[in-house]
Amino acid sequence: MLDRNRVRELIKLSLKPIDMMEVGIYSHVRGTTRFANSVIHQNLSVEYPYFWTRIVIDTPRGKKIGGTSCTQLTIDDIRRTVARALEIAHNSTPDKRFVSLPKPEPHKGAKATKPVDIEEVTPEERARAVKKIVKVAQKYNLDVAGVIHTNVYSLGVANSLGIDQFGLNCDTYTTVTAMSKTSSGYSLAMARYFNKIDFEQLAEIACQKALLSQNPQEITPGKYTVLLEPHAVAEMISFLGWLEFGAKAFAEKRSIISKSLGQKITGSNITIYDDFNHPQVNTFPFDYEGVMRKKVTFIEKGVAKGVVFDSFYAHLLKKPNTGHALPAPNPHGPFPSTLILQPGNIPLAKMLGMIEKGILITRFWYTRVVDPDTTTITGLTRDGTFWVENGEIKYGIKNLRFTINIYEVLKNVLAISKETVLSGEFTQVVAPALLIKDFEFTGKTEY
Amino acid sequence: MDKELVQKALNTAKLKGASYADVRLVYNVTERIVVKNGQVEALKRDEDSGMGIRVIANGAWGFAATSRLTKDEIVKTAALAVRIAKASATLKKNDVILDSKEKTVGNYQTKLIKDPFLIPIEEKINLLIQVDDIMRKVKGVSLRESELSFTKKHQVFAASDDSYIEQIICYCGGVIVATAIKGGITGERSYPGMRGHYKTMGYEFIESLKFLDHAQRVAEEAVALTYARECPEIETTVICDGSMTAIQIHETIGHPSELDRVLGTEVSLAGKSHLTLDKLNKFRMGSEIVNITADATIEGGLGSFGYDDEGVPAQKTYLIKDGIFCGYLTSRETAVVIGQKSNGAMRADSWASIPLIRMTNINLLPGTWKLEDLIADTDEGIYLESAGSPSIDDMRLNYHISAEIGWLIKNGKKTEMVRRPSYSGISYEIWRNCDAICSEDHWEVWGVPNCGKGDPMQVMYVGHGAAPARFRNIKLGK
Structure with missing residues (x-):
C-alpha cells in the first residue's frame, strides 16, 4: 500500500508548470475469498495502483483537456504518462464550457480528516471466517456460498491550483447464500473492520431464510x-x-x-x-x-x-x-x-x-x-x-x-x-x- | 514482454510448493474519445499492466497479482499465491483436477488493416464532430453524444507445463446517440446495434460503420420517438433485429451454458442455471431451426482469440443443435466433471483478475429468410430494433428485454412507430417459439463489450453472431 509520503513524492514529481493540471494516485489492496458448495474455490490478493493526470491548456477558443493513466508507478512511467497527457491535450479541441479545475476552499481543515487505523487481513483469517460460516450451514444440512472481501485503499489528489489531499481507508464486505434443494437465503454485512463482522450470525440469518423458504x-x-x-x-x-x-x-x-x-x-x-x-x-x-x-x-x-x-x-x-x-x-x-x-x-x-x-x-x-x-x-x-x-x-x-x-x-x-x-x-x-x-x-x- | 520475469514467477511458485502454476503478463492500452454536444467531453489514454499468478498448492487454488514488475516483487507475489492456495486448501472436499492437456506454444494476433492507435487523434475527433454536427441540425434534438474506443491487449501466458503463448488482440468500436426531450418524454436512439458495436479489428471497422450516413436518421428517429405512443401491452409476434436477437442469445443461452454456474460456483452473485447436468443432450431449448455455436475462431468477433487464459486453443463447439441443448462452455477444471476436455472459454478481464468461464462468440446460425420477406409474412406483430437493458432471474429463466424502438406490423407491413417497447417471458419458451431466422446476408457478429460476471465484477468482451429472427406468442410490456 502506498503511504502518504510516497504519494506526495510521486505527485510532486508529476506536477508541471502547465496552465492547469490534476494528478491523482489511487491504490487498492484487495483480498477476496469466494466459497461455494461449502469449499473455498477462488482466493486472491491483488495490489492495484492507478495514477492519473488531467491537463488543461488555456486557448483563446476555450480549454483543451487531455487525460492519461497508468498502473506503473516508476518515475519514468509517470513522466511518460504526463508527457502523453500534454500531447493529447494539445491535439484536442477547445471546450468552451470548461472553466477551471477546483481551487482549495477558503476555510481551513480542507485536508484529509481524522486518520483511519488500517487493518490488513490475511488469507488465513479469511479462510477461518469461511470455516465458521460453513460450520453453521452444516448444522442445518445446507450448502453455503458467498464472498469475503477485505480492502485497503489510499487516495491522493493534488492540482496546480493548490488542492492537496491524501486519505487511507479500509473496509470489508461479506455475503452468505445458504441453500437447500428447493430454496436459498441471503445475508450481507459491510463494515470498516473485519473483526466487527459476526460471521456465525450472518450464516445463521442466511440459513434460517433458506430453511423457511423450502418448497x-x-x-x-x-x-x-x-x-x-x-x-x-x-x-x-x-x-x-x-x-x-x-x-x-x-x-x-x-x-x-x-x-x-x-x-x-x-x-x-x-x-x-x-x-x-x-x-x-x-x-x-x-x-x-x-x-x-x-x-x-x-x-x-x-x-x-x-x-x-x-x-x-x-x-x-x-x-x-x-x-x-x-x-x-x-x-x-x-x-x-x-x-x-x-x-x-x-x-x-x-x-x-x-x-x-x-x-x-x-x-x-x-x-x-x-x-x-x-x-x-x-x-x-x-x-x-x-x-x-x-x-x-x-x-x-x-x-x-x-x-x-x-x-x-x-x-x-x-x-x-x-x-x-x-x-x-x-x-x-x-x-x-x-x-x-x-x-x-x-x-x-x-x- | 519479459520472459525472464514470467519464468521467475513459475519457478518461485514451484519452489514454494505449487503442483501447477500459470502466469499472465499483460500490457493493455486504451484510448477513448467522447464528443458531446459539439465539445470533446472525454479524451483519455489509459495504460494498464501487471502480472497475475495462479497456482494449485495442496490441491486448491490461489491467485495473486501485482503491477510492480521487478524480480523481487514477482517472487513475493508468486509466494503469496502459493500461501493463498494453502489457505484455500484448509477448506476443500477434493483436490482440484485439471483435464489432460499437452503443452501449448503459440502466437495469435488480431488481423487488422489500420492500427487505431496510429490514426491521428485529430482525425478521430473530427469524425465525431462531423457526426455531432449532422445530428445538431435535426430540429428537436436535445443531446448528441458519440464515442470511439480502442484497446490493444498484449499478453504472455506461460504455465508450469511449459506452455508459452503470446497474443496481441485489438478491440475497436463506437456509438452515436441522439436524445430528444419533449414534455417529460425522452426519445433516445443510437447506432449501431445495442448502443454501440465492437469487434476485434482495426480502424477499418470504424470506417465500415459509416457513422456519417446514419447520423441524421438516428437524430430524426430520436425526435420521432417523443411523438410516438407507448408500446401496447399485448401478446403478439415479435421480430427482433440482429442486435436484439444477440442480446436474447446472451442472456438466455450464453450465460446459462456456463458450466461454472451450473456447478454452483457463481451462485453467490451471478446465480446458477436451469440447464442442469441431467438436461445435457435431452432438453429441448429451442425449435428445430435453433442451432447455437460457441465459436472463438470467427475472424473479427469481439469474443475471438487464439487461446484462452488457460492456454487452451480457441474452438468452435455446439451448445444447441436442432433445438436440443447439447453443450456447455467449460474450463479445464469443470470439463473434467462432465468427462470432457476444456473447450477454451476461460478468460480474465485483467492481469489482476482470475480467469472465469466466459462466453466467446455465441452464435445463432443463420436461416434462410430475407428480412423483408419475414415482415411481409407476418400478419400482426412488432419489429424491434436496438437492444436496451435486459433483466433475468438468477436461474436464467424469467427474462425482460427492452428495445430502443419498435414498429407495429400489420398485414405484412411495418406501420406505426412505438416507444419504449419491451417483452418478457421464460427463456426456453421464446426459443421454442422461434419459427424463422434470417439468412447469412443479414448475419453479423455483434459485440458486447460489457458482459459482467464474477465477484469482484469482471467486464468481458463477448460476441454474438445473429440475424433477425421471429418469435411467436410473446408478451409485450411489463
Missing part, C-alpha cells in the same frame, strides 16, 4: 403489500442515485427532480440525503478532484431539494461544488457517495405484525431501468421471498418479477423501520426496512 409455493403476479428488507430498499434507492441525484441529469433536464425542485415527489415520510459523516458509512472525506464532500439533501419530507455537483457542473450551473466528482472523464457526471434513507420509529420486529396479507422480500436481483422518464425499474426477488398472513410468515413463495415506478412506490410507504443497515453494490446506502402498499409484480418464475 416454495406459486402466487399470482399483481399488486401486494410488501415488507422490503433493507438490502432490497438499498437496491431500489441506489437507482435514484443513478437516475435522479446527480447534476448531469439535472443539467440535461432528464431527471424528475430537475423539473420538481421544491415540489412534493414522494410521501412526506421520505427523506433521502448524502452524508459522508454518517456513522454507518465509510468513504474518503474528499472526492476525486480533492474537494471536501458536503452533506446534500435530495428529498426532505417528500419535497425535492437538490443534487450533487462536481467542479464542472458547479461552474456550468453556477452552484456550489458539493465534492462529488468521480475520476475524470466519466460518463455519469457527479455521483452521490452515500445515500441515506432516514429511518422511521417502528422496530423492525414489529413490522411483520402490521401485515394482514402480503410478501416479505429479502433482496432484489438484476434490477434495470425500463423508463428513466418515470423512474420505472424491473427486477426479480431472490434468496428468500415469503408469504405473510396475519403478521406471520406462512411459507416461502417462488420468485417474482416486479416492475415499479420508484417515486410512486415512495408515495405508498406505510411504515419505516427504526433500524438501518449499510448495503449497496455501487454506492453505499444506509437503508431501513419499508412496508409498502400496492407494490406491483408483473411476472413469475419457476423456482
Whole structure:
C-alpha cells in the first residue's frame, strides 16, 4: 500500500508548470475469498495502483483537456504518462464550457480528516471466517456460498491550483447464500473492520431464510403489500442515485427532480440525503478532484431539494461544488457517495405484525431501468421471498418479477423501520426496512 | 514482454510448493474519445499492466497479482499465491483436477488493416464532430453524444507445463446517440446495434460503420420517438433485429451454458442455471431451426482469440443443435466433471483478475429468410430494433428485454412507430417459439463489450453472431 509520503513524492514529481493540471494516485489492496458448495474455490490478493493526470491548456477558443493513466508507478512511467497527457491535450479541441479545475476552499481543515487505523487481513483469517460460516450451514444440512472481501485503499489528489489531499481507508464486505434443494437465503454485512463482522450470525440469518423458504409455493403476479428488507430498499434507492441525484441529469433536464425542485415527489415520510459523516458509512472525506464532500439533501419530507455537483457542473450551473466528482472523464457526471434513507420509529420486529396479507422480500436481483422518464425499474426477488398472513410468515413463495415506478412506490410507504443497515453494490446506502402498499409484480418464475 | 520475469514467477511458485502454476503478463492500452454536444467531453489514454499468478498448492487454488514488475516483487507475489492456495486448501472436499492437456506454444494476433492507435487523434475527433454536427441540425434534438474506443491487449501466458503463448488482440468500436426531450418524454436512439458495436479489428471497422450516413436518421428517429405512443401491452409476434436477437442469445443461452454456474460456483452473485447436468443432450431449448455455436475462431468477433487464459486453443463447439441443448462452455477444471476436455472459454478481464468461464462468440446460425420477406409474412406483430437493458432471474429463466424502438406490423407491413417497447417471458419458451431466422446476408457478429460476471465484477468482451429472427406468442410490456 502506498503511504502518504510516497504519494506526495510521486505527485510532486508529476506536477508541471502547465496552465492547469490534476494528478491523482489511487491504490487498492484487495483480498477476496469466494466459497461455494461449502469449499473455498477462488482466493486472491491483488495490489492495484492507478495514477492519473488531467491537463488543461488555456486557448483563446476555450480549454483543451487531455487525460492519461497508468498502473506503473516508476518515475519514468509517470513522466511518460504526463508527457502523453500534454500531447493529447494539445491535439484536442477547445471546450468552451470548461472553466477551471477546483481551487482549495477558503476555510481551513480542507485536508484529509481524522486518520483511519488500517487493518490488513490475511488469507488465513479469511479462510477461518469461511470455516465458521460453513460450520453453521452444516448444522442445518445446507450448502453455503458467498464472498469475503477485505480492502485497503489510499487516495491522493493534488492540482496546480493548490488542492492537496491524501486519505487511507479500509473496509470489508461479506455475503452468505445458504441453500437447500428447493430454496436459498441471503445475508450481507459491510463494515470498516473485519473483526466487527459476526460471521456465525450472518450464516445463521442466511440459513434460517433458506430453511423457511423450502418448497416454495406459486402466487399470482399483481399488486401486494410488501415488507422490503433493507438490502432490497438499498437496491431500489441506489437507482435514484443513478437516475435522479446527480447534476448531469439535472443539467440535461432528464431527471424528475430537475423539473420538481421544491415540489412534493414522494410521501412526506421520505427523506433521502448524502452524508459522508454518517456513522454507518465509510468513504474518503474528499472526492476525486480533492474537494471536501458536503452533506446534500435530495428529498426532505417528500419535497425535492437538490443534487450533487462536481467542479464542472458547479461552474456550468453556477452552484456550489458539493465534492462529488468521480475520476475524470466519466460518463455519469457527479455521483452521490452515500445515500441515506432516514429511518422511521417502528422496530423492525414489529413490522411483520402490521401485515394482514402480503410478501416479505429479502433482496432484489438484476434490477434495470425500463423508463428513466418515470423512474420505472424491473427486477426479480431472490434468496428468500415469503408469504405473510396475519403478521406471520406462512411459507416461502417462488420468485417474482416486479416492475415499479420508484417515486410512486415512495408515495405508498406505510411504515419505516427504526433500524438501518449499510448495503449497496455501487454506492453505499444506509437503508431501513419499508412496508409498502400496492407494490406491483408483473411476472413469475419457476423456482 | 519479459520472459525472464514470467519464468521467475513459475519457478518461485514451484519452489514454494505449487503442483501447477500459470502466469499472465499483460500490457493493455486504451484510448477513448467522447464528443458531446459539439465539445470533446472525454479524451483519455489509459495504460494498464501487471502480472497475475495462479497456482494449485495442496490441491486448491490461489491467485495473486501485482503491477510492480521487478524480480523481487514477482517472487513475493508468486509466494503469496502459493500461501493463498494453502489457505484455500484448509477448506476443500477434493483436490482440484485439471483435464489432460499437452503443452501449448503459440502466437495469435488480431488481423487488422489500420492500427487505431496510429490514426491521428485529430482525425478521430473530427469524425465525431462531423457526426455531432449532422445530428445538431435535426430540429428537436436535445443531446448528441458519440464515442470511439480502442484497446490493444498484449499478453504472455506461460504455465508450469511449459506452455508459452503470446497474443496481441485489438478491440475497436463506437456509438452515436441522439436524445430528444419533449414534455417529460425522452426519445433516445443510437447506432449501431445495442448502443454501440465492437469487434476485434482495426480502424477499418470504424470506417465500415459509416457513422456519417446514419447520423441524421438516428437524430430524426430520436425526435420521432417523443411523438410516438407507448408500446401496447399485448401478446403478439415479435421480430427482433440482429442486435436484439444477440442480446436474447446472451442472456438466455450464453450465460446459462456456463458450466461454472451450473456447478454452483457463481451462485453467490451471478446465480446458477436451469440447464442442469441431467438436461445435457435431452432438453429441448429451442425449435428445430435453433442451432447455437460457441465459436472463438470467427475472424473479427469481439469474443475471438487464439487461446484462452488457460492456454487452451480457441474452438468452435455446439451448445444447441436442432433445438436440443447439447453443450456447455467449460474450463479445464469443470470439463473434467462432465468427462470432457476444456473447450477454451476461460478468460480474465485483467492481469489482476482470475480467469472465469466466459462466453466467446455465441452464435445463432443463420436461416434462410430475407428480412423483408419475414415482415411481409407476418400478419400482426412488432419489429424491434436496438437492444436496451435486459433483466433475468438468477436461474436464467424469467427474462425482460427492452428495445430502443419498435414498429407495429400489420398485414405484412411495418406501420406505426412505438416507444419504449419491451417483452418478457421464460427463456426456453421464446426459443421454442422461434419459427424463422434470417439468412447469412443479414448475419453479423455483434459485440458486447460489457458482459459482467464474477465477484469482484469482471467486464468481458463477448460476441454474438445473429440475424433477425421471429418469435411467436410473446408478451409485450411489463
